[in-house]
Amino acid sequence: MSVQLETAQKILLDLVSVMPKEQVVLQDCWRRILAETVIADMDFPPFDRSPLDGYAIIAEEVAGATPANPVTLRQIDYVPAGENPSKPISTGTACRIMTGAPLPPGATGVIRLEDTVSQEERVSILSGGGAEKNICLQGEEISQGEEVVAQGTIINTGVMGMLAALGKSRPYVFRKPRVALIATGSEILGIDCPLVPGKIRNSNSYMLSAQVAEAGAQAVLLGNVADNIDEISRFLETAADCDVFITTGGASVGDYDLIGEVYKKMGITLLFDRVSMKPGMPVLAGIRAGKLYIGLSGNPAAAAISFEQLVRPALMKMGGRKVWWRPQIRAVLASPFMKKTGAKRFVWARCWQTDANILVEPLHRQGNGMLKAAIRANALIVVPENSPPLSAGTEVEVILLADA
Numbered sequence: 001m002s003v004q005l006e007t008a009q010k011i012l013l014d015l016v017s018v019m020p021k022e023q024v025v026l027q028d029c030w031r032r033i034l035a036e037t038v039i040a041d042m043d044f045p046p047f048d049r050s051p052l053d054g055y056a057i058i059a060e061e062v063a064g065a066t067p068a069n070p071v072t073l074r075q076i077d078y079v080p081a082g083e084n085p086s087k088p089i090s091t092g093t094a095c096r097i098m099t100g101a102p103l104p105p106g107a108t109g110v111i112r113l114e115d116t117v118s119q120e121e122r123v124s125i126l127s128g129g130g131a132e133k134n135i136c137l138q139g140e141e142i143s144q145g146e147e148v149v150a151q152g153t154i155i156n157t158g159v160m161g162m163l164a165a166l167g168k169s170r171p172y173v174f175r176k177p178r179v180a181l182i183a184t185g186s187e188i189l190g191i192d193c194p195l196v197p198g199k200i201r202n203s204n205s206y207m208l209s210a211q212v213a214e215a216g217a218q219a220v221l222l223g224n225v226a227d228n229i230d231e232i233s234r235f236l237e238t239a240a241d242c243d244v245f246i247t248t249g250g251a252s253v254g255d256y257d258l259i260g261e262v263y264k265k266m267g268i269t270l271l272f273d274r275v276s277m278k279p280g281m282p283v284l285a286g287i288r289a290g291k292l293y294i295g296l297s298g299n300p301a302a303a304a305i306s307f308e309q310l311v312r313p314a315l316m317k318m319g320g321r322k323v324w325w326r327p328q329i330r331a332v333l334a335s336p337f338m339k340k341t342g343a344k345r346f347v348w349a350r351c352w353q354t355d356a357n358i359l360v361e362p363l364h365r366q367g368n369g370m371l372k373a374a375i376r377a378n379a380l381i382v383v384p385e386n387s388p389p390l391s392a393g394t395e396v397e398v399i400l401l402a403d404a
């Protein structure tokens, strides 16, 4: 059954559901997806504090102080960070205070050390304007009861720090989908094997393991297997704890393209076996007992693009993400793309910002069995179906890839 790309995407997205949640120690949570909405059980900062090393004072009392006309106060207390003040501030007094220390009662401002001169128990304020601004108020960033981070948020560096500040040492995150990767093909060797004539190394599993990780899931590499229905089925029956099973190779119409037969033998319900896109037209999807089976093309570029377009969004949803799609922008072709396009085509590309606009250049070479173009790619040009050759200067749709 051949389907349009958008139909295939919808079929998969409708079928998958979000993984259960698990508690994970915070230091292992970076880039995980939060499975709970975090409500602050405290104000932050938890007390009024000083943002400076200086003197806590009554702001109005020193407002007019200048070097020529300083205001001299009596130092009655000293509060380093981590300690608490023992005395309130009253007229004529000051408390030496360090950054992060709680403000004494009665203080309405802080003067930084550089604007003071101290001598024994006395401190002279040389510049007193704006002292009231030098206070961090309790709860000024977060108030108790406030929703701080929503379920489905990716735990970025900011969220890591915030969860720590709130004492969430073991937050709930969504379990990562586990994705089994199997390379099929009698010509395929493990990457440590010496090459012999007619054989090539299994690059697909390693490329896909990176794509799986980038989609927030966990890759389980099961190795490579010859073109043999029983052997491929046996591989697919292992790793029962995986949620998604991806094969590469054997997805087309050749004598040894066996994945369709394997699905039949295993009782996997076929969802589609061809998608209208280039590269990556031969791609199977099936479902059995709630687990997803994907048969990607053996051609590296085709496998990568099918994964990107079909599997990645499904994994993002399973992983608890709220947004499943990459950002898309319009850019101007810096060089032509001469191929006439029937089915919607994805082209490895590099885009960059100029003063005038964003330019994008198709990378060489784009063969379906080739990957070199992907090395420099930071984007994919989306060429619409039935498109003529595109000249330089044409505005095109561009999908931005991460980290490039």
Ligand SMILES: Nc1nc2c(c(=O)[nH]1)N[C@H]1C(S)=C(S)[C@@H](COP(=O)(O)OP(=O)(O)OC[C@H]3O[C@@H](n4cnc5c(N)ncnc54)[C@H](O)[C@@H]3O)O[C@H]1N2
Pocket (backbone or CB within 6 Å): 183, 184, 185, 187, 188, 200, 201, 202, 203, 204, 205, 248, 249, 250, 251, 252, 253, 254, 257, 279, 280, 281, 282, 296, 297, 298, 299, 300, 302, 368, 369
């Ligand atoms: N008569 C037709 N032939 C082909 C068609 C077609 O429509 N009619 N489609 C072509 C297209 S398009 C593609 S894409 C490929 C898809 O082939 P398969 O998915 O069946 O993949 P294989 O034939 O097994 O392998 C294709 C190619 O990729 C190499 N390969 C396989 N596995 C790996 C791996 N793990 N790492 C690196 N490279 C791998 C393999 O050696 C082949 O060269 O079919 C076209 N043919």
Ligand code: MOO
Pocket (backbone or CB within 6 Å): 277, 278, 279, 280, 281, 282, 297, 299, 301, 302, 368, 369
């Ligand atoms: O459809 Mo093939 O997947 O062109 O590379």
